[in-house]
Amino acid sequence: MNFFVITVAVIIITLSVSIIIHPKFLKEVLHELLKKKWLWPVSAARVILGALFIYIANSTNYPLFVGIFGTVVVLAGISVPLMGSHRIESMAVWWLNQKDYILRLGGFVGMLLGITLALSGI
DSSP: OHHHHHHHHHHHHHHHHHHHHOTHHHHHHHHHHHHTTOHHHHHHHHHHHHHHHHHHGGGSSOHHHHHHHHHHHHHHHHHHHHHOHHHHHHHHHHHHTSOHHHHHHHHHHHHHHHHHHHHHHO
16 A cells, blocks of 8 residues: 555656646646546545545554545545635636746645655655
């Protein structure tokens, strides 16, 4: 199960570094998600991944961190249907209008989160 944690951590780190290097990458991804209405499948994937993290938390080095991470991911997945597509789209548009340094800061936070997650799986 730690392989799952490390794999997700590497994906998070890779995406975060991509955002730090090329902030427009995040804007392109958000634009595609909005254009193709992928928010609902992504929401379902969040709930499933979060539940997996909660399930495997005790087998990691930092079970409290992984459990909280899984809970936050589940809540993020549940919040999309509750907030509605109009509000989600307006939040995405807000992110699309942010300056590059704000997106890079988010990428840096994501990278730190991914590193901590990777350390919990090692």
